[in-house]
Amino acid sequence: xxxxxxxxxxxxxxxxxxxxxxxxxxxxxxxxxxxxxxxxxxxxxxxxxxxxxxxxxxxxxxxxxxxxxxxxxxxxxxxxxxxxxxxxxxxxxxxxxxxxxxxxxxxxxxxxxxxxxxxxxxxxxxxxxxxxxxxxxxxxxxxxxxxxxxxxxxxxxxxxxxxxxxxxxxxxxxxxxxxxxxxxxxxxxxxxxxxxxxxxxxxxxxxxxxxxxxxxxxxxxxxx
Numbered sequence: 001x002x003x004x005x006x007x008x009x010x011x012x013x014x015x016x017x018x019x020x021x022x023x024x025x026x027x028x029x030x031x032x033x034x035x036x037x038x039x040x041x042x043x044x045x046x047x048x049x050x051x052x053x054x055x056x057x058x059x060x061x062x063x064x065x066x067x068x069x070x071x072x073x074x075x076x077x078x079x080x081x082x083x084x085x086x087x088x089x090x091x092x093x094x095x096x097x098x099x100x101x102x103x104x105x106x107x108x109x110x111x112x113x114x115x116x117x118x119x120x121x122x123x124x125x126x127x128x129x130x131x132x133x134x135x136x137x138x139x140x141x142x143x144x145x146x147x148x149x150x151x152x153x154x155x156x157x158x159x160x161x162x163x164x165x166x167x168x169x170x171x172x173x174x175x176x177x178x179x180x181x182x183x184x185x186x187x188x189x190x191x192x193x194x195x196x197x198x199x200x201x202x203x204x205x206x207x208x209x210x211x212x213x214x215x216x217x218x219x220x221x222x223x224x
Contacts, residue, residue, distance in 0.1 A: 048132065050082040050090065056130075057122040074118040077102070087123075092137045099141065109143040116141050158183055 054075055062071040081098055082090060095116075102112050120138040127134060153161065162183075165176040182189065 046133075048087050048126075048134070050078075050085050050087060053087060053122050053126055054079070057118075057125060061122075061125055070114060071118055074115040077115050078119065087134050090137065091135075095137045095141055099143070103143075109145045113142045113145065116143075153183070 058071060058075060062068045065071065078098075081101075082094075099112065099116070102115070116138050120136060120141070123134060123136040123138065126132040127136070161179060162176060165172070165179050168175060178189075181187070
């Protein structure tokens with residue numbers, strides 16, 4: 001913890017700068033001007049830099065997230081390019097250039113989308129919570145990510161999954177049947193409540209074929 005300067009006639013109380021070191025008050029004046037600029041940028045957004053925005057967002061918002069480290073990794077990639085730049089000087093052209101540069105370095109769309117998302121979220125937060133009058137050139141810039149690979153369980157894997165669910169019947173009595181329904185129908189967990197219906201004690205699925213992302217059509221397995 002720092003020690004506050006003593007309030008004597010030899011020290012300017014507002015800044016803590018000794019008068020002997022700053023007889024004309026130029027240092028104290030510069031410090032007060034810096035304080036005014038920082039407070040003005042924080043409260044109005046006028047003249048705010050990328051650094052001002054990131055420091056505020058990482059300090060006030062990021063700690064409330066479930067995975068705060070993700071923001072820090074994204075910010076680490078953004079800082080070398082945008083540090084020191086005013087937000088008003090970062091427009092669509094600069095954002096496109098950043099995306100192109102990162103893509104040329106082999107950065108995956110998923111990683112780049114997190115960096116784009118951090119900037120867009122930070123700007124929207126500043127506009128909403130701090131009432132900064134700034135544009136958001138990062139909005140709607142996310143890249144298309146490749147579809148994930150769908151892999152079906154082997155019969156052995158499915159049997160192990162069902163066996164594990166059976167051991168948890170006391171706590172989750174519905175889990176075994178829920179998993180078996182998914183294995184037989186080919187439906188994803190979020191789709192089963194809407195497409196599966198109970199009829200006379202049996203489960204009925206509304207269709208035997210379903211369309212997957214990319215137009216791929218798959219038939220549910222008849223048995224495990």
